[in-house]
Amino acid sequence: MSNLLEQLKQHSVVVADTGDLAAIKRFAPQDATTNPSIILKALQAGQYPQQLDAALDWAQPRSRSPEALLANACDRLVVSMGLEILEQIPGKVSTEVPAALSFDTHATLARARALYAQYLELGVAGERVLIKIAATWEGIQAARQLEREGIRCNLTLIFNLAQARACAEAGVYLVSPFVGRILDWHQRQAPDSRFSADSDPGVLSVRQIYRFFKQHDYPTVVMAASFRNLEQVLALGGCDRLTISPALLAELAEAEGRLTPALADDGQRQVAPAPLSEDALRWQMNEDAMATEKLAEGIRQFHADQLKLEALLSERLRALR
Template sequence: MNELASLKSMTKVVADTGDFAQIKRYQPIDATTNPSLLLKAVLMSEYDFVVKEALSKSAHLQGAARLSEAMIDIAVAFGLEILKVVPGKVSTEVDARLSFDTDATVKFARKVIEKYKEAGIDRSRVLIKIASTWEGIKAAEILEKEGVLCNLTLMFDIAQAIACAEAGVFLISPFVGRITDWYKKSDGLSDFPAVEKDQGVLSVKAIYEYYKTYGYKTVVMGASFRHVGQITALAGCDALTIAPDLLKVLETTTGELEQVLDGDKIKPQTAPTSKMTETEFRWQMNQSPMATEKLAEGIRKFAEDTEKLEALLEDKISGN
């Protein structure tokens, strides 16, 4: 048995890529995308047919209206191709520039779901990916009540995880590698810490244990891995979204993994009766320089790549 097969026996494996050829190779259950991954995919000539088909859908529009529509069409088009090769769900991300606007996030998400519906895809196969800001979590709470499943991303602190669970969010994506990066730089380390001291790994373990202790059904999906050791240290987590290069390492490594996380071994307790307030949320985030910095940085990066994708599509629309 190889380590990928072993991991799949205890954890749902999700492909972290917009390259559906890679997705088909590693046969994950689900797949996730984001603006950065979509930008890479759009630049690949083998997917020109996807881009061309997506752009044709907004040909009746002009200017900013067409570009806005085309951006959603591109995200959905790649999602549709991914759903041809995964049996489960695909995550499609809301424009990062809407991360602090609850109403705009809800409106964007509804439009994405409607486009999938027009293509014959039931909403049960789509996760709307939203940044874990207070406004994003509140948008997810509204959407979940409408039967729209959400994936709350850019998660760096347990305060975000608690607020998501209390909002009834379907799935969260705590970012292991980016947390590790911050502490590695802060501590002046030249190499990655041992997994038992890795703050990114410890963060996901703490969230997982909190959810299982208090009976929250929100799926914990670790994300943003820097090396295989971080993945194997979280074997048994509900789900892990893994980039193709690390999936390859797991696939080519012989061995069986130890199940590190096991919810059945955690003694359940009654969940707290009082819910996290906006004030508490913002204070806890304020008290974590790492979470504050990485959340802001992540939103900026996704926004930058969204703008690069817009520029690329503008050129294609104008025939350049």
């Protein structure tokens, strides 16, 4: 009998949630996802040194200020790292727009187009790139326009059905509902509670989104993210995609047993409801303390790591001079 990772690949597209090339080679995922935290971790581990210096070289003649230089270098760096990852996988890589732009539709559009254009200039086929954007109202509207332009998007930091539904109604290619961060919030609220896989609030949230999308025939891909343990992964087997850390991929590769998918499209369809308005989405977020807090926290965390990435680039620039 094959290990759990190989069995899981038969039911869900497995995506590596890492920038570690060795892990990507080892576990042979279809796709890979990145974010500022993942990129920072890879750089701090000593990976991508050539891409770091090349990004600074590329950015210097194209930048009119120190701030622009760091922004341009960051963009070139994440694209260069995405290029390296694409050489190891057959599918897509997700590259994130800086979290500081999460509430600015026009700025998100400009940065997303620039990142996408760099991939094309480097010879990458457009269908292999997903532009990753936080699922704020402003981010969703940017993704709506990008999808119209043929630029596929991955909407991230999704914590409830309202966010996911608004993305699907905007025609977004893929959504990344988070599992572990939802569980983290509930465990902080009730430290003595014990959640099984089938009562895990993060697992239940993704199952709700998956079933809603299938029932209403939304083509948007559901990619569960942010896993804390193997049980969460297995409880969402059968979801369209699962983006999994190297540590959990290793556990899956080493585990034996029979995997039965927990999710499957039952074929039942309903008429889709009227699209959510901006007011309706904001109200539903307001009524969901967990989703509101975790979205804000996630944006802050990604922005903090983006600033650390810029500081690393700045330090390297001083060393080169």
